[in-house]
Amino acid sequence: MYKSEKKTIFNVLAIYLSSTLLLIATLFTSYYFYQQEQLIHNEKEILKTHSLELEDELLTLHQDSTENYKYPRFKNFKSAIYDVDKELIFSTLHEDVKSLDTEFFINNDKSYYILPIKPYYLGAAYMVIEKDTTPVDFLSDLIAIAIVVVLITIFTSLFLVKLVLKPLRENLHLLDNFIKDTTHELNTPITTILANIETLDTKNCDEKSLRKFQRIKIASLNISNLYQDLVYLLLNHKASFKNEDLNISNILNERVQYFTIMANAKKLAFDLNIQDDVVFYADKNKYERLIDNILSNSIKYTKKSTTITVNLTSSTLSMTDEGKGMTQNEIDSIYEKYRRFDNIQGGFGIGYSIIKSIADEYKIKIIIDSEINKGTKVTLKW
Amino acid sequence: MVKIVLVLIFWLTMLNADSFEKNCLECHTNKFQLSMFMKKYTLKFSSEKNIKKALFKYLKNPSYKKSVLPFGYLNKFGIKNETILDDDELKDMVDIYYDKFNVKSRIY
Incomplete structure (x- = not known):
């Protein structure tokens, strides 16, 4: 897969x-709060019914002409x-409530409902009803559903992205195959040309023929260089692999x-300005690819x-040239395969992709300093 | 010393009880009636503070408007005369009445 x-x-x-997850999160949060509201509403309704039962009992009790009053108890x-001054009159609660100002609240798995009443039967101005909160565990179910939905979304996204990028991938494969075939076909003629030029x-030769001969030689070297790059790419960077101490000077x-x-x-x-006998442990062919690509780019541009x-x-x-230089955007995308900034110059735009690949393999840092119309300096640091 | 204090408290309690007998129960002989009045006050004023305040106000200056009793009852018996007790004495009597007849202490 390309970068x-x-x-x-x-x-x-x-x-x-992110947009889908945001939507899911919003939906699930809304649903969660809606369920909470429903729970509170249901609890309130039940407690209200209980409060009416208590009020009826208090009324009956108040009208009794007995000496003492047996406070009503419910299963x-x-x-x-509580009286009008919020002093407790009588209680069967598990624990006293701290405030009578909140109509409904839940504390320690108990729901409380506070209702003011008038007239004050037995002096009661406030009734407090307490019941066990109905346990509703929908949060864990909600989380489980959310995880499933998120997973489905991730798989769908991956599928969609791959579907959208399919034509692009096919074109890139086509290009790769084309280069592969071309490279294969170039092998014999290049070898023949170079061998014959040397001999x-x-x-x-007169001067005119010598100039023509030099041009043929340069062109052959260019083709040879390109051929080496393509072989390097096509063989997945494994054209040769024999690391040794190289005298890079x-x-x-x-x-x-x-x-x-x-x-x-x-x-x-x-x-x-080449220091003598600098040694670097690497594969010779790869190191030559590294130098050749930087050098040929410098010469080209x-x-x-x-x-x-x-x-x-x-x-x-x-290696520093005095070329037209590059912008920061161009430097940032220079390592992308088939990236070319100047269509006048030949090439496939694979040079820096190869440089990066070899540099990464040998943990060499590449620093590119460039200034428009002044030139470019490429530094390898290890 | 402790004995003297205890005797003094007992004597004061007895004295207060006697005063309540003399000042209230002489006319309100029916305890059920007193209990019913307290229930009416409780139904309307709820708390000890409010009940005592309302009782004091009514006894100090009785009127049809301030009474908690039903119209039929007032029509038949009328309203009581203005108290002859001073404020402190009246307050003590109201306290004793509340202690003896309040609804809250009778709930179990």
């Missing part, structure tokens, strides 16, 4: 999931009566030499008759 594809999937998923609820005798000198013909064509000069500065120390390698 850009991953990013798109992540972004779409993030937007889709399914407890009660208390050509240029001693008897020598390798760098060789590669600069290799690109001299191309540099000469643009009348470029090399300013080389620098202006004519300028200088390319190459510095090598024991822990850094930098």
Whole structure:
């Protein structure tokens, strides 16, 4: 899966999931509060009925002409009566209520309902009804349903994103296959051209033919370079794998030499500050790919008759050109495969993708400093 | 000393009881009637403080408007005469009446 594809999937998923989850959360929270309201409403209704029962009993009791009054007791609820100054008259409650100002409240799994009454039977100005709260455990069910809904949403989102990105994936696969086939077909002619160029005798050539010959050589080198990149990509970065202590000072000198013909064509000069015998543990082919890609990019994008500065120390390698430079947005997306900023120059836009892949493999940090119309400096730090 | 205090309290209680007998029960011989009055006051005024306040006000200056008794009863017996007791004595009598006949203490 490509980086850009991953990013798109992540972004779409993030937007889709966050909006859907927000909706689900809103719905479930509303439902939860609605259920709570219903519970309170039902409890209140039951308690109200009980309060009417108590009021009837108090009325009957008040009208009794007996010496003493037996306070009414009920099986399914407890009660208390308070006078107009909120002093307790009589109570069968489990615990006294602290305030008579709240009409309904739940405390310690008991529901309380407070009702003012008039006239004051037995002096009662307030009745307090207490009953066990009806246990309704809908929260755990709600959470379980929410988890299921969220999971379904995640799977649906993934399916939708994949469905939407399918044409894009197919096109990218098509491009990959095309490059794969092209690379395969290039192998034989490139080998033949390069082998024959090396054996050509240029001693008897006139100046005009020599220039043509140089152009053919540069073009062949370009094709060879591109071929190497494509092979690296197509073999999933496993073209060769033999890590060893490399004298990168020598390798760098060789590669600069290799690109001299191309540099000469643009009348470029090399300013080389290469420390001797710098050693780095890596695969030689991969390290050459790394240098070749940075160097060929510098040559490609620098202006004519300028200088390319190459510095090598024991822990850094930098190459500076005097090209048109890049914006920060271009630098940020430079590692994306097939990303090209200049269609005039050839190439597939895979150079920096390869650089990044090799640098990551050997834990090399890439620093790109660029200024528009001044040039670009690429530094490798290990 | 303790004995003297106890004797004094007992004597004062007896004295108060005697005063209640003399000042109230001489006319209101029927205890059921007194109990009924208290129920009427409780039904209308609810708390001890309010009942005592209303009783004091009525006894100090009785009127049809202030009475809690039903119209038929008032029509038949009329309202009582204004008290001849001073405020302190009247307050004591109201306290004794409430202690003896209040509804709250009879609920069990």
